[in-house]
Amino acid sequence: MTSPGPIVDLDTGTAIARPAAVDAAGFLPGGPLPLVLELPFTVVARGAGALVPLHEALRRSGRHPRDTMLLLSGPCGAAERPVLQVTLDGLDNLGYLLGFGGAGLESVPLDMVAEVSPYLLALSPEVVARVPRDHRAVAVARAVVELARGIGAHVLAPGIAEQAQLAAVRGWGVRLAHGPLLAPGRDGRVRVPLPAPAEAAGMGAQLGPRVQELVMPAVTLPAEAKAEEVVAAFGDEPSITSVILVDEYQRPQGSLDRGRFLLSIAARYGHALHATKPARRLADPPRTVPKSTPAVAAMRAAGQDSARVYDDLVVTDELNRCMGIVRVSDLIRQVTAANG
Template sequence: MRTAILTLPGAVAPPDPHSVHALLRAQTLRMHVQPIVDLLTHRVAGHEALVRTPADCAWRSPDALFQAARREHCVLELEHACVEQALKACCQAGLGRLFINLSAEALAAMDDLPLPPCVNDRDDVPLAGVVIELTEHERVHELEPLQRVLTRWRAAGAALALDDFGDGRSSLRLWSELRPEYVKIDKYFVRDVHRLGDKLKTIRALQQLADTFGSRLIAEGVECADELLVLRDLGIPYAQGYFLGRPGPEPATELPAAVLQTLGNRHIAVLPEDRHVANRGLTAQALLMEAPALPHTASHAQAAELFHHHPELESVALIDEEQRPLGLLARHTLQELSLNQLYFRELYGRRPALIHANPQPLCVEVLTPIEQLTQVLTSPDQRYLREGFILTENGRYRGLGTSEQLVRRVTEARIEAARHANPLTALPGNVPLTLHIERLLDHGEPFIACYADLNHFKAFNDHYGYWRGDEMIRLLARCLAAACDTRLDFLGHVGGDDFVLLMQSADWQERLQTAVERFNGLARDLYDPGARQAGGIWAEDRHGVMRFHRLTTVSIGVLQVQPGRYRHAEAVASAAAAAKHLAKQGERGVHVLSDAEASRYGEAASAVSAGASSAAPTAPAGAPIQ
């Protein structure tokens, strides 16, 4: 290696022997390498070169070393020296692709320098296997120098990676303009990805960008098996982190046993759910109804004339010269005054309507989040429900809003949100449940689909009221959740007292039986002492007939899903529901669908699902389970 190739002209070393300049003159910097793992082949695909200082150096970490170099104004010299050391490592066998960190400024400074000499046994492609890992993206102001250098390096066999994408410094424009072969996902988004749904969504968004720009993703900072399992199931091609291998002086030749065991695990990771807010970003603008207003000096006669020409209006706003609301006059107020007060028109027809208007109307800015308006529905001032409210922009009149519109919007939003997360238990709803079934089916692995339902719950709920009924449902949710291994088993609440479990735990039978026994024991405590002693309560059945209902228990129908037997989530849900009905018929606790029963219900469900697919081939994957 000819070191002069990458040395910047004009660099002068200061006299301090403990300076960064002294380290560069002594050539005592060394490179360690950290493995980058191919999650598909379960092999080491390459290494990242990381600079290390001598044992007696004052700067023990790379960050401290580069901070010192900034103080001495020799960052570029240091970076180029690290590149030299890293390129020498290319001669070592077993490195695979070698990722070398280089700032955009240092790379652009190589525009006038010749390429490094041959560093391997391929004279025709001297930089084959070298990947320049571009750091400090925020300093990129001009792309042209970078493009020129990269064109030359790529022609010599090198590739480009963007480092720490997503940390706030990286640029989507760089990704689009430079078209890197690799993009590294910042470790912030990798950490706890198995628990945090928002990070999972971010990584999925980066996958879409990678598909668009033709790049391959590398997840940085993998520190535990659960993170690695989620990344594998998401289809992230490469990963790097302490769990996979720490930096060392020698390249990794094989993966740790724990890593191989995780990658070889045939179980499908249960992905975290981000709390779905269907009305996020929805504002009062959605409630705006264009409606004429009257000046605050308008008379009762003028207000009556406006209502006559606009029968759809229940109220009219009275505004000043600057379009600011001063009152809200309701149609019913004017009608009642006309009917109940003699000579009202003669006495008040020409007088200002403002005297009978609500002088303190509810005024809502159009950018107000609609969720904040739900307090209107429970306000002690019921005039808002009948008269509506005024919508303003920067305090000026824009139009009216009605309670009917507000109720409809809030209801629609909450129904949509309930499809993603049940509001009573906060457990995943129909949409994530369906998506998880489809993931399990797509991977072709066996799993257990369970449908849980309560026995005699309607009588309990009617007798004790919704509050204690909700307590019963929450108790069932806790018992079922306690029976799940969160890494392998998925619990969803599809509505009412219906729950679905998708289990991969080997001991699923013991877990379900424990959940049934625990719930049945604790559910007794929600009854009054007399009912517990009698073993139930008297209440009307679904047909209005008074009869005795035993204490509430839980029944769970179990479907053993084998690869290839079911093609659609709907078929699995239908067969699991059939198992639940059989379990409830005899209140058997846990009923496992037999092979004959599974065949009968499976064929029927598959036929229904196939018919639905042929009739609507573009039906969305997230269709709810009924």
């Protein structure tokens, strides 16, 4: 997937991931943001052995599957489905986030999309390019959004180039997008155009009361990471609000809030005292919520510790692995919208 910029959360204006590819030397880009890699179905259909180069590229680049989303693309035939299902189950067990690209155009059976229950459905760029002038494209896009809502997946709108396209996808409740209109400025920051008042008034009703709809990829580091590594992560991307320390199984071990951590480092002698020491010395216990937690219950959990009321919550799966984070500001908007 090519893109002029990162994938952006339209609600908060933050860059949450970036499209990438394995380079000629077999490495992936550095930086703290999670990566989105295109993976053709033709490769997946060849079985687990065909994916060894992918795993090796992650290992050589010091990245983990949980920080990587695989965007599956291309047509998928009925004869390939048994192998595909086994291979996709294996990728899921390794911790990769799975998504389907070309939604609304490429021929991925809808029942397969529902069975896999992907993290993300990416609309076809061709469909987005025809929005909002072509009512048929609008109907297709809205159908994809409704399917995603039913299975608890995010929707990505690629190639946003015009204000009218941005207003349309926002009106459907789409939160993730990329394209020329959302490309970073010269200072590296993303500036998302504000919705018009009428548009903003209709956005809240689109959101359902489920935490899984609000999960954003987490920036994670190994539990033994040094404080200077966390400083580098926060310094590379100003929109990062937290860094989650995880063990070898991606289970959260500590949470580093941006404000408190950088304040400790910036204090007198702070860098000298902490930079080369384990970051875990400055971490708080992670505030975890299972992925099935209702938004209102998650917001109540956030309010139990007044000193950390706005800290990001860590969303975990059935094996207590870190799936991502939920920002308290998102929970507040979710619950407020649901209560009308």
